[in-house]
Amino acid sequence: TQLLEQSPQFLSIQEGENLTVYCNSSSVFSSLQWYRQEPGEGPVLLVTVVTGGEVKKLKRLTFQFGDARKDSSLHITAAQPGDTGLYLCAGDSTGGSYIPTFGRGTSLIVHP
């Protein structure tokens, strides 16, 4: 079983601050995904990264996949209260069927 460790587990910041959350593993993944989950809802996919070193941007969110495809980071610039939620990373090593294995997530609260 591939284990994905996410850090920090909890993060409470003020609106306008920047933050980075991390997703690390000792295993190599064929792809890695980031999801955001809001209270009372299921996770929603934000991005998929597949190439080592890949960087993707989604408005104020920047996602990076490590060169060795074992880790990833999510950086949020000028956080807003709407960014509040649980951020989950998920990796797949099956290389085809895509069965995501999730980390435990980083719970982010952005205060106005």
Add this chain to the structure above:
Amino acid sequence: DAGVIQSPRHEVTEMGQEVTLRCKPISGHNSLFWYRQTMMRGLELLIYFNNNVPIDDSGMPEDRFSAKMPNASFSTLKIQPSEPRDSAVYFCASSLPPSGVVFFGPGTRLTVL
């Protein structure tokens, strides 16, 4: 598209009772997943179906749990008998490989007293 549909959204039951959770995946998706989410263990994969066939049920905690997918548009997760430690949010999700995009339902919050 309505997305993945789960019912009920909330279930409160007493220890020893049978619980059945239901899921309708997105039309056309041929992969279906059942996950369980708790504060202690996060989001755990219970079972994965492909083309209605269970492929990986290694995450099913014990014999009290069973899942079926009688057709491409319906799946159930049954717990019998239920125990307080089964209290969690259960998610159904579906996808169409090889897109790698998994869509989650809103979840069923189960409380076993």
